[in-house]
Amino acid sequence: MKKTGLRRHVRRQVRGCLLACLLASASCAGTATAATASAASASASAGADARLRAIHEAEWQWRQGQRLENEEDETSGISAGLPQVDAATQAARRARWEGVLEQLDGVAEQDLSPEGRINYAVYRAQVAALVANGRFREYEKPLNADSSFWFNMTYEARKPFRTRQDYMNYVAQLNDVPRYFREQVANMRAGLARGFTPPKVTLAGRDGTIAGIVGAKPAETPFYLPFKAMPAAIPAAEQDSLRAAALEAIARRVIPAHAELLAFMRDEYVPRATGNLAAESLPDGKAYYQSKIVEYTTTHLAADEIHRIGLAEMAKIRAEMAAVMKEVKFTGGLPAFLQFLRTDPRFYARTPEELLMRAAWIAKKFDGKAEQYFGRLPRSRFAIIPVPPDQAPYYTSGRGGPGVYLVNTYDLPSRALYSLPALTLHESAPGHAFQMPVAMEQGGRPAFRNAYISAYGEGWALYSERLGTEMGIYETPYEVFGMLSYQAWRASRLVVDTGIHAKGWTREQAQRYLMDNTALSRHEVETEVDRYISWPGQALSYYLGQMAITEARAKAEAALGERFDIRAFHDTVLELGSVPLPVLKARIDRFIGEGGKGPYATGQ
Template identity: 35%
Template sequence: MKNLLIGLLALMIFSCTKNAEQSSTSAPNKDLAKVFDDYYEENLKLSPISATNQGDNRYNDLLPNDISQEFIEKSKAFYTSYLDKVNKFDRESLNDEDKIAYDIFKREMELQLEGYKFNGELIPFQQFWGLPLTIGQLGSGDGSQPFKTVKDYEDWLKRVSAFKVWGDTAVVNFRKGIAAGIVLPKSLVVKMIPQMYDLVVSDPTKSLFYGPINKLPKDFSDVDKTRLTEAYKKAIMTELVPTYKHLGDFLKNEYLPKARTSSGIDALPQGKELYTFQAKIWTTTDKTPDEIYETGLKEVARIRGEMEKVKEQVGFKGTLDEFFTYLKTDKKFYPYKQPNEVLDAFRGILTKIEPNLKKMFNKTPKAKFEVRQTEKFREASASAEYNSPSVDGSRPGIFYVPIPDATKFNLTSGMESLFLHEAIPGHHYQSALQQENTNLHKFQRFNWYGAYGEGWALYCESLGKELGLYTDPYQYMGALGDEIHRAIRLVVDVAIHTKGWSREKAIKYMMDNEPISEQGATAEIERYMAVPGQALSYKIGALKIRELREKYEKQLGSKFSLAAFHDEFLKDGCMPLSVLERKMDAWAAKQK
């Protein structure tokens, strides 16, 4: 009897193990793949600018009125339908790759639907992002909207006409927001007004939107050149200029007097609940705002300790605050005269790290990469940023650097850490490898989660010494400045939106704890006011990646390969941190 029971138990264990192995190695579920493919295709029509940004030009003439009630109801039905479809699948019967995709997809559908209850359309845009700013980037001729064929030029004119409708709806929605007590802070509205008026011109040839005409392809016929030139002049003066003037006048005369004096969204109806939701969206965790705040305080204290060590290393005899002032004001930290000198310095960083990159990554992107100066129309208020390459290879990955005045570009601003974050191996490796992995479902190839993507980029800053950088103590100080900046975000973002901190108090806290100008601190704090929770994603993500790396280094010992860890991390693209940890734990178990 005893032997029989042991035999049965062994059979059960074998059966369970076999089933688990089948689950991990079984073929992809074709029906599930069709749901994902259908979703991706339908979603491109709902979000045609996303399609354009990805290099898919089928919908370059479309610009849906995505803040209208009709569009919102259509979107709700869309997400509900796909949540219903994915819920019909048995997760446990899927292979490992499909489980990852299933978990990402289901969470995304649920959160999209949950978000509608907060009526985000009542604040259609702000000074940091929104369609009026995106249209400027697309229509300049230097963005992702292509201007290569006659059809390309005609596609843009259709988008311009649709933008006028969107602008009218934005005003209607702002007014509904006023009535509901859902309005922006005054300090943000003050920044939005000149953004609108800057695009109001009396001469169409002086407009940002005349850029494509200045670059008309030589192979266009004279008839087309003349026709398109006149059509663009007309669109600028009869559609674009009136729309921007209408938005500017409304914001100045009607909205600004009704804007709020408070800084945080907890002052709005459902504000506290909305912030918890935004923290969940951006960190992809269930961490509470209070937990995040406490993590921020600890990290700020730790990094300040590292800064004290650098101050001692260079022999500076004052306080840390005085050291910050020295770094911001001493003339030797401002060596540049022309924008190209700044851009060349960034290009030199890539040359320096290339030998060590090969030791830390087995797989690197095929996409090309460039460093460019940010366009003039937006560089005064822009941050350094990365734009992903197009899938077809026609547009490289681009690291944009705003340089309004090269003589004011500070050498100690963390140039090396900024490059590691925005360029290589940060956003460029992560974004390009994700897009290039054709084994992923398309919705995964073009997916984005801040905690993963920004977390990775911030983690890459911590690789500086391993990559041969930070040998100059001032560049390392710049890197610590960048790191403490992300830690400060955890403190001020939560404090503004849940603890009653004013804009001014948050600006002071930031300036007290990092070498940043008042202008820089103000722009940062106003960004957090405009996009609650987004700033939390960087540090929360980076801490998780570092935690996983250290865990596997300890578990695996000599079997741990940093390059293999990085490759596995990047292999399946952006995902929530909870999904990521399950995936990486499974990878580590296989390494044993």
């Protein structure tokens, strides 16, 4: 090689080496920069998660001391004494939660880990609802057509009692009833003075559960139930002592407190309760009703928009109903078909035991299908029991939760067997008595995540009714129609709730809408409408929640195609526990991005 060629070759080699070194150096610098950025991001997430955790752990510990209804840790046993509910305590709670919201404003949400963002969204919505309830002084209206503070107390007697201390604490609760009732009555008087009560028409007969206590012997009241069968580990002499203390507390404290409450309800509260039905007619009514929409639907939809959604969905369901009528060769119109369903004896149980046994059979049918649709099943089982007789006349057709599926056996001609499969799927499994335990059995989750969010919980239960068609639970066209009637029942709530509370509907108008569009009995229609009147917004959660789950599933099926696994989808929805609907939608987007792998398959 000539010298000039050699020099050019050397120069090219040197330039190549220099370029390689520069590229390598840049690559190393880029890797270092990425690593530094990743470390910084991880540090920011850890810091933001820690700040959020410090806020919610401190507040939750304080909240447990407040012993709010539906907020106590179920693992903590029976509490000694009843909660403080006086106005000063309520104001202090509101101030505490407003301070928590200010603290949450200081958390950089974008820096939180994926799980931290879910915790943040759930927790902030929860605290915001508590603040709103304090702002509108919801505690001045501690009853509705569905439930009341005095009847809710009897649920404590149905909890598991395991230790001597549980019984001693419960006796302390019984002795605390007069103080607790006085505070509730003082709040109700304040509400009465400003026109903030349930509508008078929804209170008729609701004093029956109070009168039942006043007229009973101490050992015959629900409050004595825990003492009828006590753990053998408690010595017999101590059992006798605890029973005597309970009987004395019921006789000298509980029954007289109920007698005073009964007089207040009959002589003062019910006669002066508001005659208006609409939530928007209450003090600051428009803002109050919108706050209930936000609380129960976890959306910011307006009443008019929800009303339109309801009408559109009802039209779709009516078309499905018409197809079933054609299948059974019914030649009349929908009103005639509904009358046929409401009156033909073949569709109704003859005894309460028959209704309960049919419910149990349907629940066992689900058990035979469960593993095809769910990868993780809850360890918790549930009992099927009748609604207590003193509450049954005003109670809904059924209700489920951890460990129990309540079936209303009152007025059997109003409890259609063709609707029982949909009711059972909703209240037992895979609905409430299935979903709630799955959520509660998740490990490493903050305690506040076990709180119930209606849009998610009721949306899932209503989705479970539709899922029954895929699972083969409905065996006749009439049972399919029963499911559709239940779908129409929930879709009609979007129309009726907003109609009553924002559009001036009358009670009779709401009843007629349900009678014309569902197969519900007259008794069910009347109790349901009174529930919607006295509990604004809650009825909106069901269908809007179902729509969110159904839309998320359709999106996942379209995106994943053959990779879509129904078990993985259901596991992903259920492992979240109760969350606001926007959180659910975001989680399914992530599910799609991860290729449709369920939470247990990926080790999450």
